[in-house]
Amino acid sequence: MTQSPSSRPLLPGSTIGVLGSGQLGRMFAIAARQMGYRVHTFSPDTDTPAGQVSDKEWKASYDNHKLLTQFSKSVDVVTFEFENIPVSSVQVVAQHTRVHPKAQVLYISQNRWREKNYLASHGFPVAPFQKVGSLGELTNAIKKIGFPCVLKTAGFGYDGKGQRKVGTWAEAETAFKSFNGAEAILEGFVSFEKELSIIAVRGSDGAVDDFGVMENIHRQHILDMTLSPARVSPSVEKRACRMAQKILKSLDVVGVMCVEMFLEKSGKLIVNELAPRPHNSGHLTINAFQTSQFEQQLRAVCGLPLGSTERLAPAVMVNLLGNEWLKREPHWERALRVPGVHLHLYGKDQARAGRKMGHITATGHSLQMAQRAALAARRAL
Numbered sequence: 447m448t449q450s451p452s453s454r455p456l457l458p459g460s461t462i463g464v465l466g467s468g469q470l471g472r473m474f475a476i477a478a479r480q481m482g483y484r485v486h487t488f489s490p491d492t493d494t495p496a497g498q499v500s501d502k503e504w505k506a507s508y509d510n511h512k513l514l515t516q517f518s519k520s521v522d523v524v525t526f527e528f529e530n531i532p533v534s535s536v537q538v539v540a541q542h543t544r545v546h547p548k549a550q551v552l553y554i555s556q557n558r559w560r561e562k563n564y565l566a567s568h569g570f571p572v573a574p575f576q577k578v579g580s581l582g583e584l585t586n587a588i589k590k591i592g593f594p595c596v597l598k599t600a601g602f603g604y605d606g607k608g609q610r611k612v613g614t615w616a617e618a619e620t621a622f623k624s625f626n627g628a629e630a631i632l633e634g635f636v637s638f639e640k641e642l643s644i645i646a647v648r649g650s651d652g653a654v655d656d657f658g659v660m661e662n663i664h665r666q667h668i669l670d671m672t673l674s675p676a677r678v679s680p681s682v683e684k685r686a687c688r689m690a691q692k693i694l695k696s697l698d699v700v701g702v703m704c705v706e707m708f709l710e711k712s713g714k715l716i717v718n719e720l721a722p723r724p725h726n727s728g729h730l731t732i733n734a735f736q737t738s739q740f741e742q743q744l745r746a747v748c749g750l751p752l753g754s755t756e757r758l759a760p761a762v763m764v765n766l767l768g769n770e771w772l773k774r775e776p777h778w779e780r781a782l783r784v785p786g787v788h789l790h791l792y793g794k795d796q797a798r799a800g801r802k803m804g805h806i807t808a809t810g811h812s813l814q815m816a817q818r819a820a821l822a823a824r825r826a827l
């Protein structure tokens with residue numbers, strides 16, 4: 447059977463376009479260049495984490511359709527590394543070249559209302575939720591959902607930005623007003639036992655795989671630590687992975703998608719969020735798995751066979767936030783003395799509190815050993 451030009455695998459030597467230029471784009475570009483691809487990034491900045499390791503850095507706003515068109519014509523396929531790219535920009539790109547995942551996946555996952563609505567209407571378990579566009583709707587939503595609950599802006603939220611846990615009418619009203627009229631959703635508060643994520647991948651031939659369940663620990667709404675494998679029962683592991691794979695199939699994703707879930711004490715799993723790209727909780731796949739999440743993304747968007755998702759060793763990742771830099775440059779050599787530790791820095795020159803500057807992954811013979819090493823290395827900084 448002959449393949450149409452749009453489904454032919456893109457082989458090494460081809461050029462991959464990336465919309466966005468942060469650390470996810472950087473680690474993707476490193477994986478792509480390692481395999482002999484060229485990488486062009488497109489974002490409103492220069493000397494970016496991804497641009498520093500790319501062949502070409504395009505600087506323009508995402509709604510500069512003229513430059514987007516030129517960019518699209520200069521590459522063989524486009525993917526994105528963060529989900530707040532305007533859907534209209536992705537649609538412009540799609541007129542000129544292949545885009546994975548497709549614009550519809552981005553459209554659904556960049557708005558919490560559409561995402562929750564999609565999941566619920568396709569039979570996936572989510573916390574109770576209501577759309578809130580006015581104080582009247584807020585009152586009705588609280589009557590249905592009850593306290594405590596979480597008010598979130600529908601769009602453009604990440605790392606806990608644009609969300610508040612509320613326990614009283616007054617808190618709810620203050621939170622809603624602080625969003626300055628932005629569309630919001632109210633969600634029931636889930637008193638979860640653990641937060642989990644599944645990094646799953648789907649190839650252009652429909653093959654689906656995942657890296658098992660990651661266990662995530664957040665500090666001040668920002669991911670602090672990921673442990674792999676998660677300390678959950680085989681039954682939870684199986685159900686979580688099956689559910690994540692089903693979501694990728696249902697959305698017809700080509701590429702990597704992270705499915706974040708809450709695990710309740712009863713063993714029930716609730717989907718919290720989808721990220722249609724590689725994810726912070728999958729960074730440890732670089733050092734601890736046969737194939738990293740970034741190489742999987744590359745393989746999927748290029749129409750190549752997916753790599754093995756076998757775990758080589760238990761691993762723990764800890765994030766390095768700008769806070770580590772506030773007093774002085776961290777003591778890298780001390781951290782690197784800890785056996786089993788891998789340092790990843792993102793090339794950001796301005797350290798700010800809460801800004802993700804890098805991460806450390808430690809592997810070990812056991813999860814406990816890996817966790818001890820990762821924490822010791824971070825403390826030594």
Ligand code: AMP
Nearest residue numbers: 573596605606633634635636664667719
């Ligand atoms: P999100 O931006 O939706 O990923 O939320 C960031 C973090 O806030 C999550 O990782 C949870 O720790 C917490 N969170 C979000 N939604 C809920 C909820 N409905 N119930 C309890 N905690 C939540």
